[in-house]
Amino acid sequence: MSAINRDPDKAIGGLRAALLETRPALLRFLLARRVPPEEAEDILQDLFVKLESDPAGPVAEPRAYLYRMAENLLLDRRRSAGRRTGREEAWATAQLGATREADDRPSAEQILIARERLSLVSDALAALPERTRLVFRRFRIDGVPQREIAAELGISLSAVEKHLQKAYQVVVETQARLDADVPHPQRL
């Protein structure tokens, strides 16, 4: 079989070694992302644990991969900031039981707000020129690299980038407007 099927322990060992080597750069990155020093250490710790608990195949660019992981962990924290108090619990594997919690389904109002948010964003996207929307969809939803999108549509790489820049501007500005309209208690 191929290299992909090789011993996961070896692959993860490689990533772990890469983490030790990349650690100072990742720390510098997290500090540049305005993470307080103690939290930066926590994130690196999480990263290490994640590598241990999620055996993986070989990675083409371990350094870029680790940056991405650190960024994702950081964003997850920013999203759920303030909703957590500790992380010292050790969570064991559990079987699903029959216990049920009290019903806390969202109110009709919450559902309406969520729907409205979704429809505002989708209206904003729908208002984009068709070509821009297509490029954005291929990039963001279908995960097609820019170079391939350029080839598909017969346009230059910089044209693809311009379409993406425009689409993201709309997304960021719509989101900013929504956040200003509906104060969100979970925002950092």
Add this chain to the structure above:
Amino acid sequence: MEQGAHHDIQAEAIAWHIRLRNGGAADWDAFVRWLEGDPARSAAYDAVALADAALTPEAFAAPAANDDEEGRWSTGRRWATALAAAAALFLLGLIAMPWLTAGPDRYEVATAAGQHRTAPLGDGSSVQLNGATRLILDRNDPRFAELVAGEATFSVRHDAAHPFVVVAGDHRVQDAGTTFNLIRDRGRFTVAVIEGSVVYDRGGAAVPLAAGQTLRADQAGRPVVGREDPQAMTGWQRGQLSYRAAPLETVAGDLSRSLGVEVAIDPELMALPFTGSVRVDRDAVTSLASALGLQARRTGDSWLIEPHSRAPR
């Protein structure tokens, strides 16, 4: 406030966000230097990254389709509930959105979250779609499918002269006489072979997979080959999801698709292994959480599974 300066930083942050999506180590190093150049840049980047993260595939749905659904549900009271639901299901299943498909003969088959649907592929082959799934088929080429998002099980008649190919981004799966299940969700791509075999390909590295084998690849492109009970692979079709030491993040993704609501996991719990089965019903998320000694909280239109908070804000 200097409106212009803010705008420039935002445009730069967006450019970085785009560049980093497929960025190499050198891009990230350069990104760090950009961040260090001005303390305001990190927050601008947050705004971009978080806005992007909040963007769901539903936001891309054609507005006409939305309006149709909206109208259907608001007048729904006049109809027997079951009838309205059946009609909506039928309509959603048949919505075709030609502007996002590549060729003139391509069309889209889609399901809303929580719905299942079987579509014929011609020559006796068929595909079963799980909820929140979008599939592009070709009227002229019954041996092609593109999984745009979601989960689907393909039951394919083998024809060595015309192999059946499914693409999903730059992942490519070619059958060799087969039933196989594919998941494409938030950067995760999973192939599970139920019968026969397939060849997985990404960027020219072909990996043959036999029945009972799985292959998972994440956004960074790390493919991992594993093993799973073929029965469990299509549990979603029976409303039953089974796991052996699966990361909680995976369980959440599967539940999101089946229930039609976003199920998020506290980042510290994403790798928590879960063994057991989950029945897909309205109590699925709270049952899962309480079985693990966690709590499930509804925020807006999504669920968050997190540790019990000791000091609520």
